[in-house]
Amino acid sequence: MNDRLTSVLTQCIDGLERGEMTLIECVENYPEFKDELRDLLDVMQSIKTIAHEPVEEDFRWRTRASLVNKVISHKPASIWDKFRLWIKETSIFRNRVAKVQIVLVIALLLSLVSGGSVLAAENAVPGDFLYPLKMFVEELRMAIIGEDDDVELHLRFAEKRLREVESLAEKGRFEGIGTAIDRFEYHIEGATRPDLADKKHDDILRDWRLYELSETIIKHQEVLERLLEDEVVVDEARAAIEHAIEASTKGQAKLNELFPEGFPAKPPIESIPAPDIPKPQTEPEFEEVPGIPELPVEIPVDTEVTPPEGDEGVLPIPLPVGSPPGRP
Amino acid sequence: MRQLNTETPDNVLVKRTSQGYGNAFGELYDRHFDSLYRYIYFRVSNKQDAEDLTETIFLRTLETILHKKKNIKNFRAWLFRLAHNILVDHYRSRKFHADIDEVEYLPEIINVSGENSLDGSDRKLLKDAITKLEPDLQKVISYRFIAELSYAETSEIMGLKVNHLRVLQHRALKQLKYYLSKDFKNHE
Numbered sequence: 155m156n157d158r159l160t161s162v163l164t165q166c167i168d169g170l171e172r173g174e175m176t177l178i179e180c181v182e183n184y185p186e187f188k189d190e191l192r193d194l195l196d197v198m199q200s201i202k203t204i205a206h207e208p209v210e211e212d213f214r215w216r217t218r219a220s221l222v223n224k225v226i227s228h229k230p231a232s233i234w235d236k237f238r239l240w241i242k243e244t245s246i247f248r249n250r251v252a253k254v255q256i257v258l259v260i261a262l263l264l265s266l267v268s269g270g271s272v273l274a275a276e277n278a279v280p281g282d283f284l285y286p287l288k289m290f291v292e293e294l295r296m297a298i299i300g301e302d303d304d305v306e307l308h309l310r311f312a313e314k315r316l317r318e319v320e321s322l323a324e325k326g327r328f329e330g331i332g333t334a335i336d337r338f339e340y341h342i343e344g345a346t347r348p349d350l351a352d353k354k355h356d357d358i359l360r361d362w363r364l365y366e367l368s369e370t371i372i373k374h375q376e377v378l379e380r381l382l383e384d385e386v387v388v389d390e391a392r393a394a395i396e397h398a399i400e401a402s403t404k405g406q407a408k409l410n411e412l413f414p415e416g417f418p419a420k421p422p423i424e425s426i427p428a429p430d431i432p433k434p435q436t437e438p439e440f441e442e443v444p445g446i447p448e449l450p451v452e453i454p455v456d457t458e459v460t461p462p463e464g465d466e467g468v469l470p471i472p473l474p475v476g477s478p479p480g481r482p
Numbered sequence: 483m484r485q486l487n488t489e490t491p492d493n494v495l496v497k498r499t500s501q502g503y504g505n506a507f508g509e510l511y512d513r514h515f516d517s518l519y520r521y522i523y524f525r526v527s528n529k530q531d532a533e534d535l536t537e538t539i540f541l542r543t544l545e546t547i548l549h550k551k552k553n554i555k556n557f558r559a560w561l562f563r564l565a566h567n568i569l570v571d572h573y574r575s576r577k578f579h580a581d582i583d584e585v586e587y588l589p590e591i592i593n594v595s596g597e598n599s600l601d602g603s604d605r606k607l608l609k610d611a612i613t614k615l616e617p618d619l620q621k622v623i624s625y626r627f628i629a630e631l632s633y634a635e636t637s638e639i640m641g642l643k644v645n646h647l648r649v650l651q652h653r654a655l656k657q658l659k660y661y662l663s664k665d666f667k668n669h670e
Contacts, residue, residue, distance in 0.1 A: 159652065160648055160649055160652040161648075163648075163651075163652050163655070164648045164651070164652075167651070171630075193659050194652075194655040194656065194659060197655050197658045197659050197662065198627060198655055200604070200608055201608065201612075201623060201627040201628065201658075202627050202628075202630075204524075204605050204608055204609065205520045205524055205627065205628040206520065207519075207520060207523045207524075207529075207532075209515075209516070209519055210529075210533070213533050214515060217511075217536070217537050217540065218508060218511050218512075218515075221507060221508075221511060221540055221541065221544055222504040222505070222507060222508045222511075223504070224541075224544060224548075225499055225502060225503065225504040225506075225507045225544065225548070226502065226504040228502060228548050
């Protein structure tokens with residue numbers, strides 16, 4: 155390959171691309187490569203010509219709008235989302251046994267380090283000093299537990315948030331209700347996430363769980379509406395509770411979307427497969443011990459029972475007369 | 483909302499996209515759509531596939547920016563590397579070629595439609611000639627003259643030095659010139 159020609163060709167292509175020169179000008183600048191240069195640049199321009207295919211403007215703008223909307227509607231990942239992603243992508247956490255062991259070890263370490271604060275935090279409500287610790291432990295559990303259990307944990311935690319709302323309302327600490335309601339909404343969203351729709355609908359246990367989910371949401375709504383009727387609730391808390399009712403209504407609507415042909419009926423209890431309990435082993439037959447006589451099948455009624463020798467003089471113990479002490 | 487202009491570098495737009503600015507990604511899309519679409523269309527020679535693949539590439543790009551918060555230094559080079567990987571997957575799924583190395587070659591199906599200075603038969607001849615090139619030379623032609631990437635971007639995607647790339651560019655044009663010449667046609 156001619157190095158000089160390569161260099162000249164590069165300069166010409168650059169000049170043409172930048173619009174600084176024409177093909178003729180370029181060829182004239184390098185008469186020693188005149189013919190070869192013209193042929194090569196002709197080929198290049200032909201390639202550029204075939205590359206220009208018309209684009210459907212409708213496709214271009216529809217795709218653009220869809221992508222821009224995705225950016226706008228995207229919720230930035232929280233630190234917990236990142237943590238959960240890290241857990242998901244870490245191979246050690248994929249093993250179920252390892253997961254349980256890790257949870258136990260972390261719980262033990264936290265208990266040791268915090269001196270039982272984790273246990274004490276269990277009853278904390280928003281605004282309490284230990285409430286962030288309670289949230290941390292919950293997030294840790296959700297991060298480590300698998301996705302199927304995640305839904306159940308979301309449900310359980312949603313119920314906890316509701317109890318916290320009730321507790322706060324009873325104590326008149328309305329300022330914390332908003333925090334609990336936000337978390338409640340987060341858990342309801344987590345429990346009704348769209349990928350449930352991909353699961354098998356004919357799975358009885360799953361239907362059962364979804365049925366319970368629906369019942370739980372209804373129960374939550376009832377509690378929230380009861381709180382709303384309470385005259386003591388201040389306006390700020392009232393707005394938060396109304397927001398929570400709206401959130402749980404949305405959750406119920408999401409469930410309905412999962413089952414467009416009708417919500418699965420409560421499955422009969424007998425249809426739930428029984429756990430696989432191992433059958434007991436057959437009882438071992440008693441072996442006959444030599445020297446022990448067989449019992450008679452039937453004892454004759456008229457047989458006279460005689461006391462054994464040496465017991466003739468023993469009298470029956472007399473019963474005490476009257477009421478026992480302490481009783482009338 | 484911050485104003486964006488044509489001077490805003492790609493990596494700044496990537497950063498702003500990751501912060502949730504929709505117009506930043508819109509700007510990236512506008513900047514790179516045409517060249518990416520041209521490149522994809524040239525490789526697949528089918529309008530529907532080209533549209534589907536272009537959309538997939540932008541969607542994957544967006545997901546990477548939003549979820550992985552990846553620090554992309556040279557966005558254009560990164561985008562075309564992703565495009566190449568998605569094309570490889572596309573060929574695999576269509577079973578055009580069994581061997582991954584052969585994916586580098588253009589498919590035999592040539593689209594001869596179009597409205598420009600070259601007539602249908604010339605276009606077909608040229609595309610046929612390009613399919614005869616070695617994979618690396620095809621890549622140079624695709625990136626440099628179809629997608630209109632710079633030397634720096636092409637060299638980054640192909641993992642070559644710029645000088646080496648210039649030599650390959652020269653060789654590719656020279657071979658194409660030969661494949662389009664009367665000598666080659668007579669030889670065939």
